[in-house]
Structures are given as C-alpha cells and as structure tokens.
Amino acid sequence: MRDPKRVMAATVLVFEALVVVFASLVAKDLSGLSTLQAVGGGAVLALVLVLSSGLVGRPGGYWWGSLLQVVVVATGIWVPTMVGVGLLFTGLWVAAVVIGTRIDRERAAL
Template identity: 35%
Template sequence: MNSVRRSLASIVLGFETIVVFLAALVLWGLTPPEGGPFGLPAWAALVTGGVILVGLVAAIGGLRAGWGYGVGWAIQALIILAGLVNPAMYFVGALFGGMWWYCMVTGARIDRQRAAYAAGKEQE
C-alpha cells in the first residue's frame, strides 16, 4: 500500500523545486552589479538556489527511506530564512511551509485510517 503522506510530500517538494529554481533566477537577475543584500554578489543567489534544489531533490529521494521528511522540514525553515535576502521569500516559505505541515498531518491521518480499515477488513 502506497503512503498518502509520502505522495503528498513528494508533490509539495516537487512544486517547491520549480518555485525555488525560478526564485533563484529572479534574485540573480535583480541583483545590482555592486552587490545585493549583505553585500552578496549576484552569483550567490544561483549557488544558494542550487544548494536548496539539491536538498529538495535529495529529500524527494529520501522519502522512501524516511529521512526525507526531516530534510523537508529543514528546507522549509531554510526557505523562510531566505526572506532575509529577499522579503518575498518569507511569503514563499510560509506558503510552502504551511502546505508541507498540512500534508504531513493530513497524510499521516489518512494513512492511519487506511491501516485501521485494512486491519478491520482482515478480521472479517
């Protein structure tokens, strides 16, 4: 039986991968030549976005083993912290963090209900 929690987690992380990729490109393109926030050069947005993307892909792969959920939580916090560089990332981080939380709670509840239903069917 496939886990609903894992399916929902992979959907959220997959869409988040697209948004982080596009956000990194926007931050790179909008950084002035003299440097961005905290004096960071333009390429820092691409490197940071690339690191987050690698983490997202690793989290998707790690969902089957179970450690991907913890990586997913860490990445949600990291994206919220990216709001220090660009305040729009606070909104993106809050949006995906909320979706991640909802999917984790709802997916776990549905998995428990499905397991209880399957156990009841076996007893009949």
C-alpha cells in the same frame, strides 16, 4: 498502494524546488547577491529539495524536510518575498504530513 503521506510530502518538496529556482533568478536582480551567489545558491537549494524528496518516508526524512522549510523561509534575508513563499510551502508541508497521516490511519482501520 503508495503511502499518501510520503507522496504528498515529496510532491511539496519538488514543487518547492521549482519555485526556489525561479526565485533565485529574481534574487539576482533584487538582492545584493552576485548572479553566481543567487543562481548558484538557488540551484544548490533546489537540488537538495529534490534529493530530499527521495528521503521522505525514511527515518529522519520528515524532520529533514521540516528543516528545509526553515531554510527556504530564511532565504527571505535576501529576498523578502521568500518569507511569504516559504511560509506558504511550510503550510503545504504541514498539511501533507497531517492529511497523509490521517489517510494512513483510515486505511489501516479498514
């Protein structure tokens, strides 16, 4: 059986990567960034998020995922709406880790 904490955390990172890609397309028009900076930066961040979903469950994987939440919120420097989006995903990240940990404990108790 798969580790629910790991599955939920990795899912949050992958969906967050999709949102970052779409947000980078918006950022090219709403920010002072060039198209290359906005779309390229968004693509790099999205790629890091997807690759990091594979690190979840390994030593330091959850800390790395938490750091990426800070990075996504920080993109609000260029697109202020990303602060809200980043905080939303930070909440999902925390929920995935907390609820996943609780499920792991309950399974272990059985």
